[in-house]
Amino acid sequence: MARLLGPLLVSPALIVILLLFMVPLTASVIGAFEVEGAYGLGNFTKAYDFYTQDIVFTAVIVGLSTVLTGLLAIAIGGYLTLGENRAAVAILRWLYRWPMFIPFIVVGQVLRTFLAKSGLLNSTLVAFGLLDPLTATSYLDWRGVVVAFVWKQTPFVALMVSGAMASLDRGTIEAARNLGASRLRILVEIVVPQVTTTLLVGLVLSFVTMMGVLSVPLMINAQAPTMITADIAFRLSTYRDYGVANALGLISLAISAVAAWFYLRVNMRQGR
């Protein structure tokens, strides 16, 4: 009886995962190789022919956003850990988390009005005389997508990173200060190396999240090249072409898997 109880308790969760996740995933993977009733690589050659530019664009945009997110998260976590102005630290601690609670689609909407040709950013720059109204351009292209991703994902990674930094042995920071290390050196040489694992987990999770965002490229970057997610939506809604959509999905998965592999490799090295 006792031997049966364990599997019995696990089974509801297991069944949910199987039915709602594993089965559809398998169906999509199989669907990616299905071309008019037979199996083959037709969907992938089509995806390659039509969307190579978008695939590269996606990888570059998400990769760049991940790097910028990491740098900003380190800066925020570093200031929260090493900052000596208590008021500034308190304000930053209160302020930096807000974007986490704002959905991607709202971020897209907000940034549309902020980054447009006559948006808030340009009007402010013009008002301060930093920008000539005639040369003002819209930022609603790849730059807008990167800004949206970084703005939305930085708080999440910063939260993880600053938590890890806060739980470091303060002595390791004080010992470096005692020997004359500047705060920047302490951050780069003492603090960040001790939180790399947490930082990488946060960045890999952010990478995968950004790979799957549809609303931001649709709202901010409705032009070519665009992100894979927009192409998948287009294949499905316009052509009902599940084959190529599945193939594109599998390609996204492969790009995410590279990030996951990278993380696992670093993790293994740390564990040794």
Added chain:
Amino acid sequence: MSDDAYLSLKDIDAGYGRTRVLEGIDLMIGKGEFVALLGASGCGKTTLLRTIAGFALPSAGSIRVGGRDVTRLPPDKRGMAMVFQSYALWPHMTAARNIGYGLRLKGWRREAIAARVAEMEALLGLGGLGGRKPSELSGGQRQRVALGRALAVDPDILLLDEPLSNLDARIRLTVRHEIRALQQRLGITTIHVTHDREEAMVMADRIVILDKGRIAQLGTPEAIYTRPASAFVAAFMGAENVVPLDAACSGHRVDIAAGPLNRAAGLMLDRPAPPSGRLEARFRSERLELRRLDVQSAADGGAIELIGRVEAVVYPGGEWRHTVRIGDGSVLVDCPEALPPGSDVLVRVPASGLFLFAAPADGPAGASPSAADENSPARERLTA
């Protein structure tokens, strides 16, 4: 001493938020001196060390090193290097990189750093371990790497924050002597924080006993051990046995009337006696005389005799340890021969081992200030 003090603290107050941790600390430390800051946990000894190091700013007072005011200087501008209780080694760097980091910050050339690190490794017996990460070193080796990291920058003053408390008891005994020998060889001014009385005694030239943020007594180990200035210090230095007595005192003379717990005695002390009245008598469990009440002996002066009954006998090694009930309290008495529980006995305390203080106005004289403290050496001794 006061004029040529190398490190001098004047009237230091410090605290966290509204809590005052240190009050009016005055301390002069000579060049090359090894001073231990000793006290129970929460007495302010670590705060004092951190204030000297520059990690905490005093709310009042000044700190001078070699005549230079360093009170407001950052930690790295004071010529001090600290060894942390946790060692605080950087886990992502090898032992050699840990030791050489301070020199890298100073902009030394790579070969010069390597030479200095090798010198430190040889000095501390870390040869061949330079390539290991801290997680691959034993506790004693980590401790030496932390010491090497502090000494590599050739500081004027070495600060040690309970550096031995994370070591096994056996290793701790040898490391004590190693650190002391090293300090003497380098002639480096050293301040060592500890809650271990014996550690402070065997390592330091002078001991500062802290109690509730104030200096309770300052002196050589011998002076503090044999002439404690207060009941607190006496208790901290192992005089845990305490009995109340009524006495008439004048000058160095103390006359104790016979009572239900003691026989009459007249003593001449080698120091001025406390005021007449209710006294708190403290003594250690060693060098006492314990005998059956019915055995007569030649009564000579120079000691007090307490009447009690043996409650328990244990053998911790060396001598038999008797728990003797005297009135409402009990005392520990070490004696080469065991007397069975239930025996009525006389405990003879010679004047040289007796510390007399005016009984505190509030609370019973039997309450010992540190016996309740988990970290007090008395507690360790009792449970040893």
